[in-house]
Structures are given as structure tokens and as C-alpha cells.
Amino acid sequence: MANERVFAMSFAGVYPHYVAKAERKGRTKGEVDECIRWLTGFTQKGLENAIEKKISFREFFEKAPKLNPNAPLIKGVVCGIRVEDIEDPLMQKIRWLDKLIDELAKGKKMEKILRTAE
Numbered sequence: 001m002a003n004e005r006v007f008a009m010s011f012a013g014v015y016p017h018y019v020a021k022a023e024r025k026g027r028t029k030g031e032v033d034e035c036i037r038w039l040t041g042f043t044q045k046g047l048e049n050a051i052e053k054k055i056s057f058r059e060f061f062e063k064a065p066k067l068n069p070n071a072p073l074i075k076g077v078v079c080g081i082r083v084e085d086i087e088d089p090l091m092q093k094i095r096w097l098d099k100l101i102d103e104l105a106k107g108k109k110m111e112k113i114l115r116t117a118e
Contacts, residue, residue, distance in 0.1 A: 003091050007058040012051045018101045025105040035100040038114045039093075041066035061093045070115040074099050 019029045074096045075084045083099050086092040103113045
């Protein structure tokens, strides 16, 4: 039941929190958007449209053009739960995004966050 509440949340309602978290640590909105685009395959315009339309997390990931094939390389703990162990596919995608933003806020280099560096 708790998952359904998260899935129904507006992506646009959470997005400013992602940006604020990153900016508090000296990162930029552009870097947040880059992380989101990397994970989902959205263009910048597509991302902006999703935010403008206030779609739910469920709809956001359903409309995502192409999940990055390296997304399963995102590992670690978010909210006390290992993202690689999450069984619900939609919740795992949401937590992958949370983990990317966490890594950004912790000062990791973009190539590490976007899994482009070995």
C-alpha cells in the first residue's frame, strides 16, 4: 500500500527537492537533469513536459523513452534499503533515481554517477 502512495506522487512535486538537495551541496539543476535524462532517456524538453504536466512517478517511468541499460549497475542503500534488492520494478527505478541524486549531492564525479567510468 505504501508503494502505491509513492507511485501516485507527482514527479513535479519531488523534483524541486532533488534540485534543492543537489544545490545545497554545490551541484546544479543541470546536473540533476543530466542524471534524470541518463536514467530515463528523456530529452530535456520531455523532462520539462513531464514536470509541467505534474504526472505521477508511475506515469513518469511508464513514459520514459528508454531506461539506461547500465541502470542495474546502480547499487547501494537508499532509505535503509539496498536498491539492488528491491523486488518491485517501479520502486526500484524510483530508488535508482534517488540514489543518483544522493551520489550527486555527495560530490561524486558525473562519470562515476552515470556509470561511464570503470
